[in-house]
Amino acid sequence: xxxxxxxxLVAASVTYLLTVIAREIALRTNAVAQxxxxxxxxxxxxxxxxxxxxxxxxxxxxxxxxxPFLSTSDPNVMRDAGVVLAAGGFICxxxxxxxxxxxxxxxxxxxxxIAAGLLIAFGVQYRFFPAPGDVQVSLDQSQGALLTVxxxxxxxxxxxxxxxxxxLAAGVVGVGALAFFLFCYQIANLNDQTLAVTxxxxxxxLGGACAGFLPHNFYPARLFMGxxxxxxxxxxxxxxxxxxxGQFAPQEVSQGGAGTESxxxxxxxxxxxxxxxxxxxxxxxxxAVIRRTRxxxxxxxxxxxHLHHRMLEIGHSHRRAVLIIWLWAALIGFGTVLASLYAxxxxxxxxxxxxxxxxxxxxxxxxxxxxxxx
Numbered sequence: 438x439x440x441x442x443x444x445x446l447v448a449a450s451v452t453y454l455l456t457v458i459a460r461e462i463a464l465r466t467n468a469v470a471q472x473x474x475x476x477x478x479x480x481x482x483x484x485x486x487x488x489x490x491x492x493x494x495x496x497x498x499x500x501x502x503x504x505p506f507l508s509t510s511d512p513n514v515m516r517d518a519g520v521v522l523a524a525g526g527f528i529c530x531x532x533x534x535x536x537x538x539x540x541x542x543x544x545x546x547x548x549x550x551i552a553a554g555l556l557i558a559f560g561v562q563y564r565f566f567p568a569p570g571d572v573q574v575s576l577d578q579s580q581g582a583l584l585t586v587x588x589x590x591x592x593x594x595x596x597x598x599x600x601x602x603x604x605l606a607a608g609v610v611g612v613g614a615l616a617f618f619l620f621c622y623q624i625a626n627l628n629d630q631t632l633a634v635t636x637x638x639x640x641x642x643l644g645g646a647c648a649g650f651l652p653h654n655f656y657p658a659r660l661f662m663g664x665x666x667x668x669x670x671x672x673x674x675x676x677x678x679x680x681x682x683g684q685f686a687p688q689e690v691s692q693g694g695a696g697t698e699s700x701x702x703x704x705x706x707x708x709x710x711x712x713x714x715x716x717x718x719x720x721x722x723x724x725a726v727i728r729r730t731r732x733x734x735x736x737x738x739x740x741x742x743h744l745h746h747r748m749l750e751i752g753h754s755h756r757r758a759v760l761i762i763w764l765w766a767a768l769i770g771f772g773t774v775l776a777s778l779y780a781x782x783x784x785x786x787x788x789x790x791x792x793x794x795x796x797x798x799x800x801x802x803x804x805x806x807x808x809x810x811x
Contacts, residue, residue, distance in 0.1 A: 444497045449646065452649030493642070529666075545668075591675075608759060614640040643674065720744070757802075761795070765799070
């Protein structure tokens with residue numbers, strides 16, 4: 438755990454420092470978010486936060502390679518993490534070009550598919566899942582590749598869609614990364630497996646990078662992550678789940694408290710957990726596609742009816758809207774992880790109280806008079 442904490446701190450520190458440099462580069466190259474009708478900010482804000490995030494992730498990776506426990510573990514841990522960062526570097530480059538020249542949506546989707554293809558080409562993809570009866574559900578190459586591309590592209594765009602308020606995307610992904618870190622670490626710990634897990638390493642670095650970026654990005658933001666950052670975060674989070682695919686046998690997962698061998702839950706956890714962690718941006722993505730399609734628009738045409746816009750409409754301040762969406766993301770992400778690892782009445786009660794508190798903060802607080810916005 439100490440080495441993972443160090444990875445987190447290195448990613449946070451380097452990202453925090455590089456953000457200042459990235460902002461200066463964005464200003465000099467005119468990579469600036471101008472004010473549009475659908476935007477919430479009222480003054481132009483520089484992009485290139487994704488460059489700082491990538492720098493923090495890379496620094497954390499190279500530090501991890503020197504640590505006594507992580508560096509001497511299974512060679513695939515560092516290899517797979519390096520592949521994910523290489524794909525992340527590519528998608529970050531696509532995002533930088535978009536921040537500079539405003540690429541069209543289809544070009545960006547093509548870049549996302551290529552980034553997913555890089556993961557597949559180097560063996561980072563869904564391969565098999567544990568199934569009831571001490572067996573495994575194996576996927577052939579084409580099935581695994583198709584599922585991998587679908588999950589990666591969907592996650593990237595979900596994070597991109599939710600990046601609409603200062604600090605929102607970084608906070609949601611940071612919460613999701615910490616929740617998935619807990620899942621990766623504890624499922625290995627509960628099954629007496631090595632604690633050097635690629636998913637845990639990536640999520641520790643990702644959570645740290647988000648933490649280091651937030652002081653510059655929280656309202657009022659001095660820097661936006663841009664598509665270079667949102668696509669990078671989406672790829673890293675989805676790829677963390679890919680690296681976990683097939684790591685544990687069916688009986689091992691069930692010993693971790695995720696159910697019994699007669700249950701399908703262990704089979705689906707490698708897909709359910711990352712999707713549940715991003716349920717807030719994924720829900721926003723699905724609603725946006727449905728909403729725009731019903732109006733006769735293309736699904737990628739922007740509007741001002743995302744979940745975060747609706748939070749502002751019902752009376753929340755900018756900061757409070759962001760904090761409450763973080764709370765929803767944490768409820769669903771950590772709730773799913775805790776429920777999958779520890780099936781007990783105490784956990785159910787905790788999740789229930791958390792849900793009640795979040796509902797009150799979301800729908801009751803705006804109706805109360807005399808409460809100053811956060």
